[in-house]
Amino acid sequence: MSQIETFYDVMRRQGITRRSFMKYCSLTAAALGLGPAFVPKIAHAMETKPRTPVIWVHGLECTCCSESFIRSAHPLAKDVVLSMISLDYDDTLMAAAGHQAEAALEETIEKYKGNYILAVEGNPPLNEDGMFCIVGGKPFVEQLRHAAKDAKAIISWGACASYGCVQAAKPNPTRAVPVHKVITDKPIIKVPGCPPIAEVMTGVITYMLTFDRLPELDRQGRPAMFYGQRIHDKCYRRPHFDAGQFVEEWDDENARKGYCLYKMGCKGPTTYNACSTVRWNEGVSFPIQSGHGCIGCSEDGFWDQGSFYNRVTDLTQFGVEKNADQIGLAAAGVVGGGIALHAAVSALKSAQKKTQDRKSAQEEV
């Protein structure tokens, strides 16, 4: 593998200073929930280990994951990421076209056989022999199987690859299926979200390089460090939820005061993602901060769980069997304990008939 350059080589060639490089390492360590002690470890890995080759393929999708990816928080993260993918194969961003592009894909597979990460954005439709998504004259599902055969691991970027997302919403006209329904013999890391947060995407790749292993996954196959907590757990509007202060109508007095959006249909209480901590567009904001509830886009089947503007039902908290309409009166001064929270989470989750390994997440944190 010695002929493959390191990430640091790539970055140096692109004129990135040592200072920005170290900044990237510390930002990534923070995003991964690792202490400052890990910064040199990450830096060392980026300097000495051969760059992880990544092949990025697109099925039925809207390219929102790539879009999110190319504007990662730190400008440097973006450079790292672009180097990660540009040198190999990506059909939205790369320079080649047509047959050259297909040849480039074959070459990359051959060159890094067994070593590359296959990043899948979008998913394959199976109806009509896959004819609803054709890449280079062949159904995408064939390209996917072919590229997966010699991959070390697969990253299912976004809700499409992880769960099927919008094209799999009822009635799923093309029978679009998530990647793990087609590829069953490779480790698959799911990074759901529509799209996933850029920092989560870069963090996962950096983690794999630094520690030579897949990040800890929860039972659904998501990296626990990013999907271990609900949006609700770290939401800056949480105190208003606990105090029973809710927005009742768009842009009402309560909305201006930044009250909780639960009654406007916010799915934060049932959604596992890092939006409320990492935030979006270089840490500027996230949907709840913009005054709109969370739609739960990193959860399986979120399109078909009822309207996005209906409130989450059966929500209990602190073990008290009261819904949010009643709780406001009683909640003043209550501080939530972790254990009670977990109990509430489990109840909620089983109510939704979803499986969720909270234990592994807890251990990881």
Add this chain to the structure above:
Amino acid sequence: MSERQLLVGPFNRVEGDLEIKLDIRDGQVAAAYANSPLFRGFEMMLPGKDPRDALTLTPRICGICSVSQSAAAAFALAEASGARMPAQGALAAAILHGVENMADHVTHFHLFFMPDFARPAYAGRAWHDRAVQRFTALQGSAARATAEARARLFHIAGTLGGKWPHTLAIQPGGVTRAPAAQDRVRMLATLRSFRRYLEDGLFGAPVEAFAALTTIAELEAWETGDAGLFMAISADLGLHLSGFGPRRYLSFGAYPLEGGRAMAPGLWDNGAVTPYDATQITEDLSHAWMLGDTAHPTQGQTLPDEDMRESAYSWCKAPRLGGRVTEVGALARQAIDGHPLAQALAAEGSTRARIAGRLLEIARLQLLLEDWARALDPDARFMGDQPTVKAGTGAGLVEAARGSLGHWLRIEGGRIASYQIVAPTTWNFSPRDATGTPGPVEMALVGAEVAEGEETPLSVQHIVRSFDPCMVCTVH
């Protein structure tokens, strides 16, 4: 006389998948057939859902013009329910939408269109070294500066919309986020820094100077910045002599504000601008793998032909206005808005005209965005009433970066009964209609030169990309 057929695709640096079949005769394209090989079936998922869910579902059609989709859905719902955006709500929505369109334009120019001129095939041309240095895919200095400037610009989308892509803030009655005074200051600062990026790299001059160009001769004399580089390349390769579209343009008019649309709506035909008649829009299915008859979107349906019959060749329907082929996009918008340079370019209708029209819109949109941000009043209302609607119809007609986008919605019993979408690239990359008339890009490709043995003809690349296709929107 030599004849051959060529299948060009996949096109990279294009949003989504695209394949074009070319009949080549004597070194020239004699006929072109555009195929959109990706179908997801959004119009089949929407019926039965809560009408408001269209606000979250339809943006997922496309990750690069998701705000356009959400705005179209919001306006369709507003028409059906009688909701009206307060003036400041409309202004905030326009900023959000304008930022996305702006980002799409600079992405197209720097990351999708110009990198083709850095190809080794052009080595030796006077401009080639500069093109390589600026535009080599993912590495050129302009490509890097653009990715960065774009990410910074999207702070505005973050501020107003919480997240981008797939922003949720635009509602039928306004926007969910009332920007505070400090948000306004921050947005103005972001726009100032974006202006610097445009003036340092793209124009090499004040944006006002580019926006003030009035004739093609003045445009041809433009030498500074990457716009100047493009003009030099265009003159050398004759990009004004290829890629002729139907020279008939439609714009729904962009950015509805209280006093009307900031960019005027209309139909440009043979130098004259007239109001367009939305009832004259039809979708022809004769060459699409879709079942049903030619119909207005309110009557239209989406039933994929699973047999993929021989006489058809694309999942894309063929929209026509008054039965005729019509092009949409930034050039159309600027010409219909009455800009003199754009009018001259619209008459030219070439590859160059489309690119220059887009550059012109970048300059003008920057000025608009600055005005809008200044006009934000944090104390005003940003959201009006949002009546629930049990039954009704509505159309949401907006301008995405790539052109006219329409959503047609019918609600019955409080649920979506029908939802049809016609996207910009559906217009531009439409297949033939029942009369056999090719769509705009198919028309524009005829006459493109293809060298002996050339498998991925450069001329074809330039023409196709000049439309800035967004294939995921095309068929959805």
